[in-house]
Every structure is written in structure tokens, then in C-alpha cells.
Amino acid sequence: MNFRIISALVLRYIFLYTRTPMRLVELVFWPVVDLMVWGNLTMFLQENTSAQFAHYLLFLIGGMILWDVLFRAQQGVAISFLEDVWTRNLLNVFVAPVRTVEYVTATFVIGFLRICVTVLVLSVLAFVGYHFNVFSLKWSLIPFFVNLMIFGWSLGMISTALILRWGQAAESLAWAIPFFIQPLVAVFYPVAKLPIWLQGIALALPATHIFEGMRDVLNPVIGHASWKHLGMAAGLNVVFMALAAWIFASTLRATRRKGLLTKFATQ
Amino acid sequence: MSPTADPEVILEARDLSREFDGVVALDRFSFKLKRGEVLGLLGANGAGKTTSMNMLLGLTTPSSGSIHAFGRDFFKNRVELLKRMNFSSAYTSLPGNLLVWQNLLVFAKIYGVPDHKKKITELLELFEISDLRQRVTGQLSAGESTRLNLCKALLNDPELLLLDEPTASLDPDIADKVRKTIRRVQSERQISILYTSHNMRDIEEVCDRVIFLHKGKVVTEGTASEIVAKSQQSSLEDVFIKIARSGDIVE
């Protein structure tokens, strides 16, 4: 892996975001809207429930912020790739001495940077507007963020593979992927509330364990996350990352074999 | 299969074939490109020129055959070999939302160009587009963006350059300048070039040798004047039309 190449690819996005501030608006707009919806809902519920449960209700905001981490990471990866497709730049990158792993790593870094912006904005707003202190979740929350981000990266790679294979027709599908799994990963309710047969699938996804863990942290009775949740998430992440890498690499190979790489790179 | 041991052979294709869903785009295409040589690939639309280039760049996998660049198996050493190569075409573009200098800087860093500021300035001057440095890439005219692509292609001082219709969108004046610039840089640095174009003037001025393809097969090869003489036509353009219509240079 060559860090000069990765930083060059990342530099390109920094240029892009500084040149077109609208991109930054896009990064902030939906999270803020989400936060207002979930924040106000939480306040409303808190005012109409027992004091004990009221505090616990913060998991709605927590769930929303953590969900955004996953979603932003996935988008960061997929958008970075699509940007090359949209600007017909893909060929220039593929004929340059860039290894696939370097290209993919650069998209991960961009996913990470996007998360930083979003989380920063949301944390400040959540604190000012709804007295939800992200860091009240303690530093134990950092591994939660990291695990969600890595899962987002894996989903991003799978989305990219879909676009590679089916061209721009798969773009909207690539967008929707995180939402396919949203009901399963128990963002806003415990896994136990899912039908039994879905629980098995849910527990096979790393994100589920993160959201379960988050609720433990916020639950006044429990108050801390169990390492079991975190361990499961990390272990499953390794599996998913390997799977996503395999899907991506074999799709790329198939794309070269079919001669499709150049087709949609020049269209 | 070992490649030709001759160090002067920069690029060698052997029996390169490619079919797409049963349609043969390229049929056992073999050639050698020497150091400092400019080889033109000619042929009608769909003859297989771009398909060859794409395989030589590692974008498309051949159905069969081998490619050696700088004496090494291209597919086994792709990334290493791509450092010494570059590519330009009128049909690709650099990210439209960045400024011209930003795009060149990004690629200079990707290729690890040592003194990139100087290099970028030099190349912009070479193609007479220094005044475009601060412009938004997406707003360039076709001809301006073609010249920017050529700047990108020369950033890493490639020893091997693949140019797929690099002059397709240039006006006659600029085309003439660009041809001369390419030729000058090429001979100064002894760059080997594989060149496709539908402009016979381009080919006659730039290429040392020409290969005519028709439906994926080599029809004839030699210098432009040899081919014109051999086919008893009056110009390369006539040879082109003859081959495009009948698939051969003689009746």
C-alpha cells in the first residue's frame, strides 16, 4: 500500500468539497432534519412518561446519530466511486498505478471524513437543542462508532460492486442498501421485539450488537455496555469486511473480463 | 511463453484475441513496438483499435494471448508497469468540478512526480494552455480538455504512451500544433507510442509505422508510403476506404 497514492486520491475529494460547498450542505442537511424529528419526538415522549423511562428515551437520539455513522460511511464509499463514474474519470484512475486496495482505502478515508463532519454537527446540535451529550455515553462509545463505520465501509464496498456490475442502473439500489437492513439491526427498538426468525438474521449483523450495546449504556439500570456486544460486533465485522472485499474483487475481475469497465467509464 | 529478449522492444502483444458474446472484436493480433517508435493503429469503426488499447492498459482481459511490456508479463506486473506508461483519449475526461491545476496536481501525486509544480507549468506551456490553469475543468472546450488530457498523460514522463484518438476534437490549427508537440516530445525522450486516429494526416505525420485492422484482423502493415505503394492507391485515405469497404488492400 502506498500512502502517497491514497492521500492523492483523498486530496481530490478535499478539492471537490472545498470547491463545491453544496456538498457540505448535503452532509449536514439530512442529519439535522433527522435530529429535529427524533429530538422533538423524544422530548414529547419524555414529558409524558415516568421519570425513570424518560432518561432512557435518549436512545432514540443516540440510535439516530449512530445510524447516521453507518449510513454516512456507506455513502462515503459509494459516492467516492460514483464520483469517478459521473466525471468519466474512472479510466484515468484505472490506468494509473493505483492498486485496488489503495483505491478502496481512499474511499474509506473519505467515508471517515464525512462521518467526522456529520457527527460533529449532530453532537453540537443534540447537546444544544436536546441536552443529549454524546460523550455522556462515555469514551466507551468510540469503539461503537468505529465498528459502525467499518460495517458502513463493508456495505459501501458491496454497493460499489453492484454499480460495477450493473452500471448506473444500480445506483438507486446502492443508495437503498442501508435501509434494507435498518429494520433488522434494531436501531430504535430491542432485537427481542423482532419476530423470532428475524432475530437470528439480525444477530448475524454487526450493527445489531452495537445498537443493543448502546441501549445498555443508556439504560439507567445497566448503565454500561457489555463487552460481549462489542466483541460480537467486531468479530462479525471482520467476516463482513472479508466478504465485501471478496465480492468487490471478484466483481472487478468479472468487469474486466466482460470489458464493461471501459464501457461505463467513457459513456 | 517468454517475450522477445530484445530490450529495444517496449511492448509486445502475441496472438491477442478478444470476443464479446461470440462476436470477435480482435483475432490473434500480434505486434512489437520498439523504443522510440510511433505505431499507428488504423481501421474502420469497430475494427478493434480501442479494444486492443483497453487490453494493453489492463482494462479489459483478453480472451487469449499475451502482453509483455518492458520485457515483463503485463498482467502479472500491471501496477509496476503502469508507472512507466500513460494514456490519453479524447473520450475520457478529468473530473469536471475541479480546477485544471487541481486535477493535474492530483495525478502528479498519484504518479509520484518529483517536482510537480515545475512539471505542471512546463506541460501547460507545452500545449499552450497555461492560461487555463485556474479554470474549471468541466467548462473547458472539447479541444482544451483534449490538451489537458495530454498534459495528464505526460506527467510521469512515460516511456510508453497509448493514445486513442487523442486529436479527435481539435481544430486543424490546434491539431497541427498538437501533432508537432507530440512528435517533438516523443523524439526528445524516445517515447514509444501506440496511436489511433481517423485522421490520415495525423497518421502520416506522427506514425513511423502503421497497422491496418479490419474486423479484428491485421490486413497490412508497414510505413504509410509503403502501404500506399503496395495497394496502388493514391493516398492513405484511399487505402483506408478500400480496406473499410472490401476488407483487403487489393482486389
Ligand SMILES: Nc1ncnc2c1ncn2[C@@H]1O[C@H](COP(=O)(O)OP(=O)(O)OP(=O)(O)O)[C@@H](O)[C@H]1O
Ligand atoms: N464491452 C463490449 N461488449 C460488447 N462488444 C464490444 C465491447 N467493446 C467493444 N465491443 C465490440 O468490439 C468491436 C471492436 O470495437 P472497438 O471499440 O475496439 O473498435 P474501434 O476500432 O476502436 O472503433 P472506433 O473507430 O469506432 O473507435 C466492435 O464491434 C464493438 O461493438
Ligand SMILES: [Mg+2]
Ligand atoms: Mg475506438
